[in-house]
Amino acid sequence: MALVVQKYGGSSVADASCIKRVAQRIVATKKAGNDVVVIVSAMGDTTDELLDLAEQVSPLPPGRELDMLLTAGERISMALLAMAIANLGSEARSFTGSQAGVITTSTHGKARIIDVTPSRIQEALAEGQIAIVAGFQGVSQDTKDITTLGRGGSDTTAVALAAALSADVCEIYTDVDGIFTADPRVVPLAQKVDKISYEEMLELAASGSKILHLRCVEYARRFNLPIHVRSSFSAKEGTWVVSNPYSEGTEMxxxxxxxxxxxxxxxxxxxxxxxxxxxxxxxxxxxxxxxxxxxxxxxxxxxxxxxxxxxxxxxxxxxxxxxxxxxxxxxxxxxxxxxxxxxxxxxxxxxxxxxxxxxxxxxxxxxxxxxxxxxxxxxxxxxxxxxxxxxxxxxxxxxxxxxxxxxxxxxxxxxxxxxxxxxx
Amino acid sequence: MALVVQKYGGSSVADASCIKRVAQRIVATKKAGNDVVVIVSAMGDTTDELLDLAEQVSPLPPGRELDMLLTAGERISMALLAMAIANLGSEARSFTGSQAGVITTSTHGKARIIDVTPSRIQEALAEGQIAIVAGFQGVSQDTKDITTLGRGGSDTTAVALAAALSADVCEIYTDVDGIFTADPRVVPLAQKVDKISYEEMLELAASGSKILHLRCVEYARRFNLPIHVRSSFSAKEGTWVVSNPYSEGTEMxxxxxxxxxxxxxxxxxxxxxxxxxxxxxxxxxxxxxxxxxxxxxxxxxxxxxxxxxxxxxxxxxxxxxxxxxxxxxxxxxxxxxxxxxxxxxxxxxxxxxxxxxxxxxxxxxxxxxxxxxxxxxxxxxxxxxxxxxxxxxxxxxxxxxxxxxxxxxxxxxxxxxxxxxxxx
Missing domain, CATH: 3.30.2130.10 (VC0802-like)
Incomplete structure (x- = not known):
């Protein structure tokens, strides 16, 4: 039995029907005999809508309150996802970043993860539950205030939790089939890459590729955690980001x-x-x-x-x-x-x-x-x-x-x- | 200096302009020399919108997840209110029910308050901050899960916090001027009652008056906490609910x-x-x-x-x-x-x-x-x-x-x- 951490971005949970489809994929992974922890972003436009509301009441909102506001987004998507899973007959429990033990610095809007203490997640898994965790958020070590991790935050939550739980793989679901040799919108004949090293992925991320964020790749490299980037719209294998993708190759x-x-x-x-x-x-x-x-x-x-x-x-x-x-x-x-x-x-x-x-x-x-x-x-x-x-x-x-x-x-x-x- | 607890319902914070007006009232209360703790409900239609989303993913969602979902509502309104206050130059800090120390039973959807341990609220007040607290929600003593208090929950949060903080008054803001001798929609010549006893208010609440919920009046009576029911749309005195409104009267x-x-x-x-x-x-x-x-x-x-x-x-x-x-x-x-x-x-x-x-x-x-x-x-x-x-x-x-x-x-x-x- 493997422990699989899956991360779904905002476009994968944009509305009720998307959430139901994602729920089916999660339940299928569970039924295949795996323990499953899911990290989820806010639904599609939620973040923009909340930012718009914030702007209406204050041109320069305090960071603490902005984080409190924005974290409502994942709270909504994770609860809905847990409900959709329950509706399929499996048991799921949702956890905020704080409940999942994501401990951060207190820099609101771009906090960094200091530690992950996922005891509640481990309890849920031990009871046979699927754990749903809010991405992008944590709780500050010093002030116990709610924080957000800034850009790439949900991917980073996923990798950090996967590392803390010694997961076998961290699957990052996105709206493309994986990492491509170039942006398919610019190069229609771009090919999907099957395997890539952390170092190359870091360079790609630093060079404008938006599929994975630098932070999450750095984190995965540090813990030697395999990332599998794949599409939430298909069952195809995506791209594996690993430490040595060429070990079996003959063209060294x-x-x-x-x-x-x-x-x-x-x-x-x-x-x-x-x-x-x-x-x-x-x-x-x-x-x-x-x-x-x-x-x-x-x-x-x-x-x-x-x-x-x-x-x-x-x-x-x-x-x-x-x-x-x-x-x-x-x-x-x-x-x-x-x-x-x-x-x-x-x-x-x-x-x-x-x-x-x-x-x-x-x-x-x-x-x-x-x-x-x-x-x-x-x-x-x-x-x-x-x-x-x-x-x-x-x-x-x-x-x-x-x-x-x-x-x-x-x-x-x-x-x-x-x-x-x-x-x- | 008095400690004033104010509660604003969903219609008082229905949109950005309502929130800004409420913020002005709160800041005015603070500037008049009071310590201020504010309990806020979810914005106007938020709860209905969230319930609608829940229904789309599951006909019978688990109570734990429904509570997780619904509590996003107050999280949004309280953060926005804190921002609006900050924009007026005063300092405010928002707290979830859990952060405010609202400890409840674990009956999701209609949890009862067991204890209130508002140390973070007291710290905020000691630092000169206005504390904004999410109504309607708490955290269960046994499972540490997020709970909601059910009908009348925000009023009950307000009275419970006011009692725990030994507040001088709990002001319940609503969309009418106070308690009336009859429903003004039925009896246009109904008059506002200036003072009323807990017992009469309990009978009114049990008899169909919807201004205050039974639970919150019971709680206030137990702690002998004065409630002031008033309109968030005017500065007029409303109705005081107290233990003995007739002590000075001559018509005993x-x-x-x-x-x-x-x-x-x-x-x-x-x-x-x-x-x-x-x-x-x-x-x-x-x-x-x-x-x-x-x-x-x-x-x-x-x-x-x-x-x-x-x-x-x-x-x-x-x-x-x-x-x-x-x-x-x-x-x-x-x-x-x-x-x-x-x-x-x-x-x-x-x-x-x-x-x-x-x-x-x-x-x-x-x-x-x-x-x-x-x-x-x-x-x-x-x-x-x-x-x-x-x-x-x-x-x-x-x-x-x-x-x-x-x-x-x-x-x-x-x-x-x-x-x-x-x-x-």
């Missing part, structure tokens, strides 16, 4: 390209004419870090000998741009740079694959493919298993398609079906 | 009629031709009690000597009728009664007032008024401070108006404004 010496990710949500800021002195770059990035701006790629030009000045470009989430520009302007005199340039019409293309670094040909093939497609590269950064480039936003689709084709990732026929909706 | 020897209540929700069952033997009536009412049918009035005819049989009539909530008829049919042979008669076209008129029993003239005046109005009396029951009669349902308005006028309760002009909506 071949570079294995897992996929091409893209991200349109970043912007680029160039600090023009920075005096080429020790410590100027440090001042700039210290200032940005103090303002909690997340920096992604950084490029510094070779200093022009004639002027003694250099340009520093970096990318960041477009949503952080106003903060970044404003704090940088405040240190313009101190640092002595000439001006700031801002561009949000960019996109990032990332090629991810194990063993990439030891195969220089990968980079050459990637750049050649972009050049042949007429795509100009603005910035480059690399890691052990990833190459990312910044291109003009209008070139993103062309670039992704060209790279996908160049690495023989195109399938013979379209296999992806993309459904709507995003969870939390 | 006069009967004081507090009001005329009516109730259209009952039905009458007559068990015809019951053998006049010891124990037959006991068997009938034991059977009904076992089926959890609540009996109100009972009348047994004088046994007809010729037949040795008698008729027993009783009234009960019309919603319990089917259950009652069905269990009675099962014991027809055993008891040997002849038949059952059922009538749901009845109404109950009750005259309530302290010192009524020592003034026989009250009963005479009451009956004469009904007779003059052409109203036929079907059943009669009395208590120390109440006379109730059953009349045909079509006669209810006429009877209430006649009694109200006969006891000089009519005001010189209409003073009641009735708003819509009911809370829980």
């Amino acid at each position: 010496e071949q570079p294995i390209i897992s996929g091409v990710a893209h991200d349109r949500s970043e912007a680029k800021i160039t600090v023009v004419g920075v005096p080429d002195k020790v410590g100027e770059a440090a001042t700039i990035f210290k200032t940005l870090a103090d303002a909690e701006v997340n920096i992604d790629m950084i490029v510094q030009n070779v200093s022009a000998a004639a002027t003694g000045r250099t340009d520093i470009s970096f990318t960041l989430p477009a949503t952080d741009s106003q903060t970044a520009l404003s704090v940088l302007k405040k240190i313009q005199q101190q640092v002595g740079f000439e001006s700031l340039q801002y561009d949000d019409q960019i996109g990032k293309i990332s090629l991810i694959g194990a063993g990439m670094r030891s195969h220089p040909g990968v980079t050459a093939t990637f750049f050649a493919a972009l050049a042949n497609a007429g795509v100009n590269i603005e910035m480059i950064s690399t890691s052990e298993i990833r190459i990312s480039v910044i291109v003009g936003q209008g070139d993103v689709d062309t670039a992704v398609q060209a790279a996908h084709k160049a690495f023989d990732l195109d399938a013979d026929q379209v296999e992806a079906v993309v459904y709507g909706g995003t969870g939390r | 020897e006069q009967p004081i009629i507090s009001g005329v209540a009516h109730d259209r929700s009952e039905a009458k069952i007559t068990v015809v031709g019951v053998p006049d033997k010891v124990g037959e009536a006991a068997t009938i009412f034991k059977t009904l009690a076992d089926a959890e049918v609540n009996i109100d009035m009972i009348v047994q005819n004088v046994s007809a000597a010729a037949t040795g049989r008698t008729d027993i009539s009783f009234t009960l909530p019309a919603t319990d009728s089917q259950t009652a008829l069905s269990v009675l049919k099962k014991i027809q042979q055993q008891v040997g009664f002849e038949s059952l008669q059922y009538d749901d076209q009845i109404g109950k008129i009750s005259l309530i007032g302290a010192g009524m029993r020592s003034h026989p003239g009250v009963t005479a005046t009451f009956f004469a008024a009904l007779a003059n109005a052409g109203v036929n009396i079907e059943m009669i029951s009395t208590s120390e401070i109440r006379i109730s009669v059953i009349v045909g349902q079509g006669d209810v308005d006429t009877a209430v108006q006649a009694a109200h006028k006969a006891f000089d309760l009519d005001a010189d002009q209409v003073e009641a404004v009735v708003y819509g909506g009911t809370g829980r």
Whole structure:
């Protein structure tokens, strides 16, 4: 008998009929002889509706109260799901994050999990019950207040509970069939990946893939917990995220390209004419870090000998741009740079694959493919298993398609079906 | 500095603008120098919407999960109210029933309060915060599961918390100006009562007045806690429910009629031709009690000597009728009664007032008024401070108006404004 943790996002429980379908899948898993713990997000639009109500009473609601409000969303979906399961003749019990023992920091809106003490879940399982747990929420260790985990919170709840319960697998249900070699909306011939390593999945998540959140993959890697990403709309196997997907493979010496990710949500800021002195770059990035701006790629030009000045470009989430520009302007005199340039019409293309670094040909093939497609590269950064480039936003689709084709990732026929909706 | 507990029903927090208005009233009470604890119900239609969702996934949802679902309602309204208060510059913190220390039995859907341990509320007050507490809910002592208190639950939460905190007053906000001498929709000239005793209020509540629930008045009487029933739509003084409203009065020897209540929700069952033997009536009412049918009035005819049989009539909530008829049919042979008669076209008129029993003239005046109005009396029951009669349902308005006028309760002009909506 295995212990299976399943996580269903908001689009999987959007209305009563969705909830009933999910209930059937859960009961089937139970009847197949498994212990089952289910993590569930708020129904479809609930979160947006609650945020809208909050906005009507207060332009800047206190974080504690916003968390209290939003956690009503999972309370509704988890109770309904437990009812739907009971209606199928199985026993289920729903638990809030607090009841499930999800202990967090007290940073409202983006609390981090400190500990998981799932004694009530274990009791329920011992009594033969299916345990339904609210995703996205916990209780703060210090203040005993209700917290939310922020983006990717439900996935993180699922992985954290699975780890605490020593589950055999954490199944993340979504509205696509798994992880694809590229976004099927951009590359219709993208293929589903059967297995992928935590490291590649982390790079994919960091590069714009929205299927799994960085936090949940990091958590799973730490506890070596297998994640199975699959569709709640079909019974097909999805993608397994594991520590070593290639152990049985015969092509160990071949570079294995897992996929091409893209991200349109970043912007680029160039600090023009920075005096080429020790410590100027440090001042700039210290200032940005103090303002909690997340920096992604950084490029510094070779200093022009004639002027003694250099340009520093970096990318960041477009949503952080106003903060970044404003704090940088405040240190313009101190640092002595000439001006700031801002561009949000960019996109990032990332090629991810194990063993990439030891195969220089990968980079050459990637750049050649972009050049042949007429795509100009603005910035480059690399890691052990990833190459990312910044291109003009209008070139993103062309670039992704060209790279996908160049690495023989195109399938013979379209296999992806993309459904709507995003969870939390 | 006083400690004021305020309770707002669902119609008082029906939407964002209602919530903002309630927030202003709360902040004004705080700024007047009081400590303030607020109990709030779910917003207007939330409960019905949640029940509708439950019905869509399960015809008979488990009580534990239904309570989990419904308690999301207060979670939403209390968080929004705390936000609205914060937006006015005051500090507020919201608490679930469980966080507020409302400990209950584990009977889901109609749990009873066992204990209130409001340490977190006291901490919040000590820090100068306004405490917002979810009405209608608690946590079971045995199972630590979330429970709801059933009908009148939010009022009961308010009174129980007020008692545990030794509050100076529990203000129950509603959509009318207070307790009236009759329902203003039936008697436009009904007058607001300034003060009323717990006992009279209990009789009013038991006689069909829906302003305060029996449970909450019983609780207040036990702890001698003053209740102030008032409108959330005006600043006027409402009705005070206290232990001895007449202590300063000069008319101690006069009967004081507090009001005329009516109730259209009952039905009458007559068990015809019951053998006049010891124990037959006991068997009938034991059977009904076992089926959890609540009996109100009972009348047994004088046994007809010729037949040795008698008729027993009783009234009960019309919603319990089917259950009652069905269990009675099962014991027809055993008891040997002849038949059952059922009538749901009845109404109950009750005259309530302290010192009524020592003034026989009250009963005479009451009956004469009904007779003059052409109203036929079907059943009669009395208590120390109440006379109730059953009349045909079509006669209810006429009877209430006649009694109200006969006891000089009519005001010189209409003073009641009735708003819509009911809370829980």
